[in-house]
Amino acid sequence: MNRAVPDPDLRAALTRMLYEEKQLLEGRLPHGRVAAAAELLGLSRKQVSRDIAAGGYMPAKPRESSAYELPDLVHDLVWQTQHNIAAIHRRIPEAERPSYATVHRAVKREISRATKLDITHGTAERRQGELMLLREYERPFELLAADEHEVSAWIRHPIKKVPVKPWVALVRDGCCGGIAGASGSPDPITAELFNGALLEAISGESDLGPFGGLPEAFQWDQAACHTANRTTLLVCRFHIPVFISDGYHPHQNGIIESFNNYIELDYARCHPFYADGAEDLRGDPILPHPDALPSFDEFWAEFRAWLRDYNHTFPQRRRGKKSAVAIWNDSKDKPTPIDPLVLQELAA
């Protein structure tokens, strides 16, 4: 049963008064007095009786400081130990040592990711980190990042009829974090499919969310489908600058690269045919029978539904835990929409 939370001052005053009355009556407080107080406060009679027995309700004092602040010593230790939290925890004097979790939380809160990169990888990496990982894009479609990913789930190849892992190309907005465009294939992504995902993202006609418009920049890595003639002509058609990350530096892809991890954790591991699951004694995957596997169309319908769900419900931590669609809808600075005639021309 849901009860309204009683006013703590009223509860304290009333139960204190009943406690004093009980003292006067030598412990023989009439049952009706407790019942009336419980009804007034919206509490159970048992709870009111407990308050009276304890000498009246005492409101909980607010905690003076809920967060453990790192002393200067720990700031030095962060550098000395190369950001090793366990080593930091060990080196704090035992008398003032909080729990490991408290130190971990405090270091995570007080030491910025840029400083961490500086400590562990040096200044150059920190600059890259500030640029690629930490920059918050203020306007929707200020940057659209794209990448392809092999999903760790078995499906049945439509022609070869063998288990394969499907490929998806995703386009993600740097501001709201929503997946604005997607395309998929049982085979590796081609330039045509990649361009399809880009066009879906900017067309404004996607069923993934309300996204659409001309971005201020694209970002992707050096995959062949990204740098193909077809893609180059598409970006020249709209005069959009392209940023390409350095080879062997996937962290520069930032927001889209980190989404691969989310696919793995939230989609693939929940899939009945998770591809990094059962292995034989030699470490080779135990392949399911192809007839038991979903077709690519079934996978794609399910995956798009999962993407829609992500856009509409997943709380984006950097933006007040609002969903990507809510952030997009709340934004007053929408990108320039594309002329539908241009889209028709490109589709043709």
Add this chain to the structure above:
Amino acid sequence: MEPRPVKGSLFAAAGANTIDVSGSTILGPLEPTRLGQSAHELIYLGHRRGLHNPSGEELLELWKELGIGEPQPIYWLAERQVAVSRADTYFNVLPTLTQASLLATELPLAETSTGAGPRADAAFETSGNGVFLEEYKTGRLEITLAVTLDSQLERLRLAAIKRWGDRFLGIRACLLMAPARSFWVYSDGTRHHLLDPPWGVNQ
């Protein structure tokens, strides 16, 4: 300049680390970690061809004329895309130079004791006998860019005033990776946006 060997990359694996950018005077061999090096050359070539608002196809054809060769390794495709994208921004997004003719590219403006004086990416002469310079930035939006660009433009401005005097009009700083942030530096040091930024804030 002796080409620097590049280890562990597709570029090196293709044996391409000894190939120079044709006609380049300062860029040297392509480096996999510095995409967009050939964008300058592509823009110079576009100027020499008298391009105005070229399409993507024209720019891809122009890339072939640079003589870098048919791009085969993945790194070359990335380099080509960045260079074409930057040249496309330069010719199609920034205001077209209709009343000016190209004077020189990679023009050294002064000699210092170390030999490394300020060097303008491109110099133009206007129909009214004025001269202005262009500085292209094609890489990423580095955090340190603002500081280095400020000092570079100041050195260029002082050297240009010394060389051309009253004929010098200013410098067009073309930030091709973020064209809305491109700006004019006039000969007196004041600045003005080349384009109105889409978010309506003057920096």
